[in-house]
Amino acid sequence: MKIIVEKLVVKRRNRMIFNGLDAVFEGPGLYQVIGPNGAGKTTLLLTILGFIKPESGRINIEVEGGRTLVVSYMPQQYQIPRDAPITTIEFIESYYELLNRKHGIQTSKQSSQRRIEEVLELVGVPRSLWSEKLSRLSGGTLQRVFLARAIVADPQILLLDEPFSNVDPEGKVDLADLLGTLAKSKLLVVTSHDPILLLEHTKKILILGHGYYSFGSPEEILKYDILSKFYKKCAVEIEKHVHIIDWH
Ligand SMILES: Nc1ncnc2c1ncn2[C@@H]1O[C@H](COP(=O)(O)OP(=O)(O)OP(=O)(O)O)[C@@H](O)[C@H]1O
Numbered sequence: 001m002k003i004i005v006e007k008l009v010v011k012r013r014n015r016m017i018f019n020g021l022d023a024v025f026e027g028p029g030l031y032q033v034i035g036p037n038g039a040g041k042t043t044l045l046l047t048i049l050g051f052i053k054p055e056s057g058r059i060n061i062e063v064e065g066g067r068t069l070v071v072s073y074m075p076q077q078y079q080i081p082r083d084a085p086i087t088t089i090e091f092i093e094s095y096y097e098l099l100n101r102k103h104g105i106q107t108s109k110q111s112s113q114r115r116i117e118e119v120l121e122l123v124g125v126p127r128s129l130w131s132e133k134l135s136r137l138s139g140g141t142l143q144r145v146f147l148a149r150a151i152v153a154d155p156q157i158l159l160l161d162e163p164f165s166n167v168d169p170e171g172k173v174d175l176a177d178l179l180g181t182l183a184k185s186k187l188l189v190v191t192s193h194d195p196i197l198l199l200e201h202t203k204k205i206l207i208l209g210h211g212y213y214s215f216g217s218p219e220e221i222l223k224y225d226i227l228s229k230f231y232k233k234c235a236v237e238i239e240k241h242v243h244i245i246d247w248h
């Protein structure tokens with residue numbers, strides 16, 4: 001499986017976000033997309049999904065073996081109305097059923113329940129919250145539920161927009177391990193403000209500035225001379241190590 005981004009030009013509100021972006025994401029494996037706020041990380045995922053039309057250039061998605069292509073997306077922000085009556089299980093179930101119907105896949109109620117329980121366990125949502133209303137979950141738990149929804153249909157490609165943003169420190173380590181495991185058989189494109197969390201699982205890093213970019217191995221990108229171009233004074237070199245200061 002492959003996402004090929006070719007000479008991509010994208011503008012939003014007349015501002016140039018990508019000015020001829022070239023990148024190939026080849027699975028299985030994990031790619032990180034980093035860069036400051038407003039650099040275009042979310043825009044790239046939305047363009048891959050086809051929600052944003054480029055001015056020029058193209059994105060091709062290739063998948064082997066005639067399998068139906070399933071691309072899942074986990075958004076950076078989601079709003080659950082306070083009075084939404086849906087529970088954790090129902091939220092995943094409705095999406096899973098919709099996808100199965102769309103692809104003409106027949107599953108029994110029993111096997112679909114089993115699969116939903118399996119993914120909820122995998123992402124670490126405690127059983128006591130499976131029948132809880134979505135609107136009552138904490139931000140971090142809700143993020144895990146969205147990840148469970150993203151993986152329930154066993155997609156070949158997973159696009160995850162800042163999956164760590166609301167997760168506590170221990171949860172971050174568990175989540176990084178889980179994404180590393182998923183990346184053994186799938187193509188993952190993950191946006192983040194902290195490239196270190198997923199470093200050991202990362203094939204390449206795409207770093208976005210406002211209209212410019214670099215794409216390369218973690219060793220090529222996580223260097224002071226590259227990071228300081230994108231993060232200005234937040235990139236600091238301490239002895240041989242480079243850090244991006246996270247102010248919040
Ligand atoms: N709905 C929208 N309509 C028009 N322009 C938008 C919209 N959403 C974002 N933009 C603009 O597109 C640019 C890129 O935004 P994007 O959300 O892709 O950045 P990002 O790298 O994901 O930032 P963050 O780290 O804050 O999530 C910004 O200049 C932003 O103002």
Ligand SMILES: [Mg+2]
Pocket residue numbers: 041042043076161
């Ligand atoms: Mg974003």
